[in-house]
Amino acid sequence: MKVTSVSVRAALVVGSAAAAAALAITPSQAATGYARCPAGKLCVFSGTNGSGVIGIFSTGDVDLGAAPGPSGLNNNIESVWNRSSSNFAFYPERNYNGGSADGISELVPRTAKATFYPKFRNTTSSIKKLG
Template sequence: MRHKLLGAAATIGAIGMVVAAAPTASAATGYARCPDNRMCVFTGPNGSGAIGIFANGDVNLADGTGPTGLNNNIESMRNRTSGSWCFYKDTSYNGYVWRGGPGGGANTIPAATNVISSLKRC
């Protein structure tokens, strides 16, 4: 009888371990990947593709000091800050093309799609 009880306890313990190992929530996707108080840009439409997350901006997306792969490769954004952000086709905040206000996510306007080389709060 003692062996049967130990076997049952081991089975219950194994089941409990499986339940504990199961994920409790799914990973965020799309625009939901953008954390609070940040500007996020995405290489694909509707928050898809690679993500770049910014607190203050980037003077040169091609220089390799910030997220890589974003220069002239941005198709959507989500602004989770309280202010607007400006997007520029050239480095050093030159060649203004678009302003993204606070709120939900959006695809870039055609004039800004895949041409952005710098961005900042404005």
């Protein structure tokens, strides 16, 4: 078979169309780590650096151990990203109790993104929006 510029161009067009079709049916990459946290929300994670189970909050939760709410996060939060415009307080007991003299175990200001210090990891049972 004689190769001509027309047959080469036809092969390129067919090959390009097949590649485009393959790209069109490939599922998009799911967000990972901190990138899973939507704008305007407080997100907590069961692992460091935004890994593990994610909990997404608008107002907090009086008891992370009770339903409804994200499963598996009671005393199992290691990192946080506060993408909201409010501060949040984290408490070691349900109903916003326990912690230091002011009752708060950890204060997470708006825009904060971090892994908790080891002494604050896996100690949160309730989360309260402070305003």
